Amino acid sequence: MNPCDDPLELYRRMLLIRLFEERALESFSRGLVYGTTHTAIGQEADAVGVVSCTRPGDVIVSNHRGHGHFLAYGGPAEALAAEMMGRATGVCRGRGGSQHLHWEDFYASGILGGTIPLAAGMALAERERSAGAVVVAFLGDGTLGEGVVYESLNLASLWTLPLVLVVENNRYAQTTPIARHLAGSLTGRFAAFGIPVEEAETTDVLEVRRLTQPRLDAARAGEGPQALILHTYRFSAHSKGDDTRDPAEIERYRMADPLPLHAARLAASEVERVQREVQQDLERAFAAALAAAPASPASLTPALGSTP
Amino acid sequence: MNPCDDPLELYRRMLLIRLFEERALESFSRGLVYGTTHTAIGQEADAVGVVSCTRPGDVIVSNHRGHGHFLAYGGPAEALAAEMMGRATGVCRGRGGSQHLHWEDFYASGILGGTIPLAAGMALAERERSAGAVVVAFLGDGTLGEGVVYESLNLASLWTLPLVLVVENNRYAQTTPIARHLAGSLTGRFAAFGIPVEEAETTDVLEVRRLTQPRLDAARAGEGPQALILHTYRFSAHSKGDDTRDPAEIERYRMADPLPLHAARLAASEVERVQREVQQDLERAFAAALAAAPASPASLTPALGSTP
Amino acid sequence: MTTVLESLNRALHECLAESPQVRLLGEDVLDPYGGAFKVTRGLSGAFPARVLTTPVSEAGIVGLGVGMALRGLRPVVEIMFGDFVLLAADQLVNHAAKLRWMTGDQARVPLVVRTPMGGGRGYGPTHSQSLEKHLLGAPGLRTLAATAAGDPGALLKTAVLLDDDPVLFIEHKLLYGKDLMAGGDEVEKLPVGDRYPAYRLRVAGAPPPSLTLVSYGYPAELALQALKTLAFEHEVFAELFVCTQLAPFDTGLLKESLALTHRLLTIEEGTRSLGWGAEVVAGALEAHGAGLRAGRVAAQDLPIPAAQALEAAVLPAPDSITSAALALAR
Amino acid sequence: MTTVLESLNRALHECLAESPQVRLLGEDVLDPYGGAFKVTRGLSGAFPARVLTTPVSEAGIVGLGVGMALRGLRPVVEIMFGDFVLLAADQLVNHAAKLRWMTGDQARVPLVVRTPMGGGRGYGPTHSQSLEKHLLGAPGLRTLAATAAGDPGALLKTAVLLDDDPVLFIEHKLLYGKDLMAGGDEVEKLPVGDRYPAYRLRVAGAPPPSLTLVSYGYPAELALQALKTLAFEHEVFAELFVCTQLAPFDTGLLKESLALTHRLLTIEEGTRSLGWGAEVVAGALEAHGAGLRAGRVAAQDLPIPAAQALEAAVLPAPDSITSAALALAR
Ligand SMILES: Cc1ncc(C[n+]2csc(CCOP(=O)(O)OP(=O)(O)O)c2C)c(N)n1
Ligand SMILES: Cc1ncc(C[n+]2csc(CCOP(=O)(O)OP(=O)(O)O)c2C)c(N)n1
Ligand SMILES: [Mg+2]
Numbered sequence A, B: 001m002n003p004c005d006d007p008l009e010l011y012r013r014m015l016l017i018r019l020f021e022e023r024a025l026e027s028f029s030r031g032l033v034y035g036t037t038h039t040a041i042g043q044e045a046d047a048v049g050v051v052s053c054t055r056p057g058d059v060i061v062s063n064h065r066g067h068g069h070f071l072a073y074g075g076p077a078e079a080l081a082a083e084m085m086g087r088a089t090g091v092c093r094g095r096g097g098s099q100h101l102h103w104e105d106f107y108a109s110g111i112l113g114g115t116i117p118l119a120a121g122m123a124l125a126e127r128e129r130s131a132g133a134v135v136v137a138f139l140g141d142g143t144l145g146e147g148v149v150y151e152s153l154n155l156a157s158l159w160t161l162p163l164v165l166v167v168e169n170n171r172y173a174q175t176t177p178i179a180r181h182l183a184g185s186l187t188g189r190f191a192a193f194g195i196p197v198e199e200a201e202t203t204d205v206l207e208v209r210r211l212t213q214p215r216l217d218a219a220r221a222g223e224g225p226q227a228l229i230l231h232t233y234r235f236s237a238h239s240k241g242d243d244t245r246d247p248a249e250i251e252r253y254r255m256a257d258p259l260p261l262h263a264a265r266l267a268a269s270e271v272e273r274v275q276r277e278v279q280q281d282l283e284r285a286f287a288a289a290l291a292a293a294p295a296s297p298a299s300l301t302p303a304l305g306s307t308p
Numbered sequence C, D: 001m002t003t004v005l006e007s008l009n010r011a012l013h014e015c016l017a018e019s020p021q022v023r024l025l026g027e028d029v030l031d032p033y034g035g036a037f038k039v040t041r042g043l044s045g046a047f048p049a050r051v052l053t054t055p056v057s058e059a060g061i062v063g064l065g066v067g068m069a070l071r072g073l074r075p076v077v078e079i080m081f082g083d084f085v086l087l088a089a090d091q092l093v094n095h096a097a098k099l100r101w102m103t104g105d106q107a108r109v110p111l112v113v114r115t116p117m118g119g120g121r122g123y124g125p126t127h128s129q130s131l132e133k134h135l136l137g138a139p140g141l142r143t144l145a146a147t148a149a150g151d152p153g154a155l156l157k158t159a160v161l162l163d164d165d166p167v168l169f170i171e172h173k174l175l176y177g178k179d180l181m182a183g184g185d186e187v188e189k190l191p192v193g194d195r196y197p198a199y200r201l202r203v204a205g206a207p208p209p210s211l212t213l214v215s216y217g218y219p220a221e222l223a224l225q226a227l228k229t230l231a232f233e234h235e236v237f238a239e240l241f242v243c244t245q246l247a248p249f250d251t252g253l254l255k256e257s258l259a260l261t262h263r264l265l266t267i268e269e270g271t272r273s274l275g276w277g278a279e280v281v282a283g284a285l286e287a288h289g290a291g292l293r294a295g296r297v298a299a300q301d302l303p304i305p306a307a308q309a310l311e312a313a314v315l316p317a318p319d320s321i322t323s324a325a326l327a328l329a330r
């Protein structure tokens, strides 16, 4: 689906994420989904703004809160819903679930930080392939607690890898506010490794795009890793329930909701049409996922593919 | 033996390290020592300058290249030599060997970086004990490759721990020059975590002391972790042999040898006396170590002390 | 009735109350959240200065715990999910476990690392594992597992307050909500061993056992169901050892039973290969000599899938235990 | 004569020459140093763009290898000492090993992580261990071990060039200098299995064996000495399986031999508890049924001490193998 610079299309993608996540939470409440999930409601502008700047062949490395990145990338909503519902038609055959997604050049995992060296390795492979692809890796503020992130920054910088690190600073690691988990500064963490870094307090998808494009271009041009820090907020709980944040704080951030912010630029009729279309698409996607056969134990293959 | 600000005494300690290390290497060549070792020849001013500023009760956390730190701390040369020779009288009963030393409040281990969270934890314990002790941890430039170091910096800074990190930048990790293993800047690595940092290109023990004292004072005063980066050089090979560095480079750095540099401030007769004394002390120490009984398998206790 | 969760939570309260040396560290352990599985609920309220919420730094906080322990504290570190414990594997094996011995028995590391393992909740491949098998057998590290058959709180308290060596303390997510086993009339329970006992369970009034089951943690609950099914539906009488000390494992525990049954079945939730059961079986065979038969019930050698039907197929269940037991008893 | 070191070094040359996908990463791997144990000597000279020396970042470089492998390369990562491999345990178990399966068999991770294990050189507690036991049994990870009884270079080449799954490749420091076993006349050698064979060794012309020895890596050299001592000094005839694939371990390999001997002795250098031998013994007992006797020779459950006499007391030796074998044969 990428790249894209049509404002209406950007809105559609953000809405797709918003409504997907709402349905996902509702499906949980209704017992249609087993397990857990982390939704990105409120952070849609990051996912769509960044991913819409990528080119086909670019690689996206996502994390536990990855539905938004996945949908922004153009991953099929039906296969994502099916994956969360443990269906055979799930994007990973029901094995991965919400946190472990892979589709085309998109990868996500639930081990915080452990994906960052992978992203650096992918960037190394892509650089040598000389198709000019770039790797974009998303990580949360909390993930900066993990040491392997710094090992990766050092390696990526030393080796001038085409890697763009996007920190979605939603101000919390699970329930822990950033002041309690992060010393020093977010930008300093990248500067220390000689990685150019920019930050912005924004939920505007166009602003995110404006910030992203030069980072991607620089990485693609062989200037090495780049970092972008997006100060944002999630409106939903960390996971399914259990929100310990001050409701007044949440309300305050809701005033910068990326969807109405961007919708205000578009014709109301277009917005309504897109809303209808996305609703219908998701209706279909969730219904199809629900109707699909559960993943069957008969589909379990061995853990090693190429046994001698 | 610490603290100390008598210039002659500082010289004595540096000389003790230098001659100990030379004897150690020689003992290896003569087959008296089994295993491996990393000597600190050339880096004596770091060990002595820093450790001489500590107070009794302060904790020293050292690394694979730890003989100098150990001797600067006042650790017994005989027990160190005995440890390296696998004697029952070794400081760790012959179990630890050259890289794994513990004596009073001194700890060292051969896993690079893994000691830094330990140092932070010790600092936490010391802070709560309110005896005002500080933990000083030595690490090499190469050790900044390890992710757990950054986890520790973050924690130490968040929790304002009385920890002083001393980076001995001898410009190499084993055979790898710093430009090939470290991106960005040394100071940036600490600044990123809000840790005050100073650096100096020096092999002058008095200069090291001038830089160290305020760091220790600040940490002791509750200002949180502090970092000191000492750009130095080792004259000896990384380990026993196998030096891939340009001999001309080594010669260049030898011109800043910390021993003659500091000796020039002292009366020649005093220097000679100290040289004689240290020679004799080491003669005795190595002879006693050599004469001691080898560690005996009968001394092997179980790995768990308090079995139910 | 007390649940395993309540028992553990109370024990932590008591540890903090009884010893000023105790500190608690972990991700998101503060109230009102009280930890991802609520084991630390109420602790930060009662002991604000001694309960520390941490960044997402598993190696770092375990290392901090080692350092604290070396300098006289008794830290308890929570790893939010057991799946992340391998991030601290080096800290556990190369630092915590070795320091006492490698310093010639000078240093002490009274550290407890607690973590919930296990599947059955659909959390998928990185949040459902039982990874303790990768750390068992590290010299100097004791591994304990909570069980509803014993007193998990007392077990934890002993480890925290009395043990001078590092302990990896395994909990199971599905065990938290279980009530502690009452001394019911259906099943007889006999504690064996001292500080970290095992529990020997038999159907009350059953004839001498012809089969020895050995398990720990949540799978022991499944084994207990199988024990009853075997007795009541198949007239096969087994006895079940629910162990709390997984490593070092004391084979002597099973001696008397195996001398009677000559048949050993281990039940665990970790994947089968190189699991805990391997050590139990190998140790038993060495001690027992010829004549022993043995089997192992464990998870299939696969990652734990997210989908419910797949997860159920991969993990052990009472049925699979019962059939393995019957195959062995025959 | 070719040493194990030469064989491995040559294989890496060939891998780089034969496949443009191969990359080599590790600490201090560049010439003229050529790696701490010289396994990578000459490679950076011949393939400067494809041999990368790295910072001291074990988790990072293994993770990089995983990412490279996911995108079509065939990386070989060297961990300088096996003692440091636990720093990469999460990368190996939760990333490398899982990715293929957890993505529904979509992704591929053709990564080889090579590392030297083992003691006998006085390097002390953090530079002498055989830690592979902590990684065996992770679903999706194959563990291989070089042996002088086979062709270690060919083994490595197969893993690097042909295997699409991640491989942990164990070398032993004391094996590097050994000559590859010639098809001598004192000992007969029969390869068993296909891609990653085991080698079945007997004293030439000996009567049918009464004891099955199973080992790998350097301890297999000690076991071979014991095999000869048993035959020539005690008239006890054993056969020795030297395995190259440690995990997943195929018990079927031993079936025929155990049917004959009913006696199994495993020999490894890792510490005893929860070691590789536990799986071999447990698997053999399950497959074999009653009548099997077994023993394990391994390192004592202690850290590896630095002092020579202590280290020798902790590690297995030909004598301890011989006596364990005699005890079992009786
Ligand atoms: C290695 C690891 N440690 C801990 C967790 C548990 N965990 C899941 S999400 C989360 C908080 C992550 O915070 P952040 O990186 O800011 O991302 P956010 O959830 O805010 O999007 C934690 C601690 C995990 N998944 N992986
Ligand atoms: C975790 C770990 N990785 C690798 C090594 C092997 N090693 C020992 S010393 C060394 C270089 C360390 O460089 P630096 O930190 O600069 O200290 P220096 O040797 O220069 O004093 C390496 C890679 C180790 N001991 N521990
Ligand atoms: Mg966050």
Ligand SMILES: [Mg+2]
Pocket: B140, B141, B142, B168, B169, B170, B171, B172, B173, B174
């Ligand atoms: Mg250095």
